[in-house]
Amino acid sequence: MTMDLCGFSAYEISALIHRREISAVEVLEAALRRVEAVDGRPGSIEPGELTLEDLQKVHALINLTANRARARAETVDQMLAAGEDPGPLAGVPFTVKDIFCVRGTPSTAGSRILANFCAPYTATPVERMEAAGAVMLGKVNMDEFAFGSSCESSAFQPSPRNPWKLDRVPGGSSGGSTASVAAGEAPLSLGTDTAGSIRQPAAFCGVVGVKPTYGRVSRYGLIAFASSLDCPGPVARNVTDAALALKMIAGPDPHDGSAAVLPVPDYLAALEESIRGMRIGLSPDYFRITYPDPQTGELLQLPLPAEIEQVVRQAAEIYAGLGAEIVEDVPMPNNRHGIPTYFVISRVEAASNLHRYDGVKYGYRTPVQTADLGEMYRKSRAWGFGKEPKLRILMGMYVSAAQYSQQYYERALRVRTLIRRDFEQVFDPDGKYRLDALLTPTTPTTAFAFNAVYGNSVLMQYADQLTVAANHAGTPGISLPAGLDRQGLPLAIQLLGADFCEAKLFQIGRAYEMATAGEDWRKAQPAALQPNS
């Protein structure tokens, strides 16, 4: 068969496999060939020097689990041969951010401290993907413990590169997920979003990224970062696949007390229905950005880059043309407090969650003979953690210390209430705005160059300034590809919705996708897939 299986979407692959026009093993072999062609060497904690060849590869994967995948794909084919249904994602390859535990595989969170950790159990979202027939291709790279927006902080180098332009970062922290999907290694990936870590790299890599409502997807088996914010979600190349994947992974879980006991709607049921009459908001608070001057540290207020603003305005026109009502001047005044608030809350929670890495029960322990337990902790953590985890632990310690907690941590938790109120007011069905969705840009820039931001932790954090408010509010969001800028880098729009209204976001997202299906940029291929790249 000569068709390019790697260009197929998840629902197409599943349909072809169900009709037995292709086998799961054939699909897997095509994915493995794609990985072989574009991915290069996997990230390693002893990478040596980067070579010229390294600069031309995507490096999404840390750990390709090819044998495990072959066994799964064979099982899918055997089930079909026996007349059984392997599930809605039969034979669909997917990659998994290395923050999800998968039994019998290394699960590292991109950190040296977990480089030798082999998970004894499987995270619920991964288990549900596999129960639906999907085939895990491998674990993908990420910022260490999800602390970043470029993947450069991973202890496993080379870190992922943006398939659209290999001298650009893929975004982060789920940059391995979005790079692997953009490069056609798999049509689906699982990531996590704490401040934008699915949506921001999805925007940078020209793919669809979904942050579900907090509590929509179980976090059992996830390596924790900031427990009041972390949300697992899917990455895909189109809205239909994303909706299908979320339908598979969402729902209550007896293993996770934070997974809401709410039935999961059929996200595909109304996916292509008209959005006529829906109210879609535009907020001036999402059309200006804060830019911390790298020299002075001063926070400058700037307009959004013109190309980014333009795709959002164009999307609004498209929606108006489809019969939606565009509501302008929607106030989201607390949006701009999202990053300072996040600097406090996420650090306190990260410091707490990272205290468990102590060299005692699992993970790295210093080989140095130490005088006592305290010294063993310090030496193990000193080598095991990179700079970013150390920074986050130290900040978490400071802002939650007894004498500072009220002025920082408690205050941040109260500002979170204000941020949440903004969302409640604009989505209130009896309120002034009654929005079905808020239409915004996803990121303040397109994909930036390696080392352009990395090292400046304030500037890096502001990469999440348009996504983080939804994490504070707990509300869902989706980032959609919306074109290419003058440099050929992906542009994106974001749709934000009310609690548990993912179905509506998928429907509105799919409407945009259908309306722009014929545009030239939709035919463009990432550089990594072009011959002689």
Added chain:
Amino acid sequence: MSDLITPELFDHLVSLAALELDADEAEYLRGQLNNQLKVIQELREIPIPEDVQPAAHGVPFPPQISPKPRTDSWIPYQQPEEILAQAPQVEDRYIVVPDIPHTELE
């Protein structure tokens, strides 16, 4: 604005965090902490009405969508050897650590 995190305070935080840093790393991290704190100061300027309570998380979890507390029952793990195999040092199924510092109470 002078540095909120002085070298002395920084050393205290490093010890609370159970870390050890070399001089270069310490300088970089202390500088970044102070840069971040300049941003965080914005929180102090935000007028917060009296009635605004802290939010432990954004989405309210009313009882109808919250999982019921499960029964407090012991479910043995099937492969404890796999868990123990992850530990850096084990003897007779006990995890071994260096001496634990202690102080005699008077």
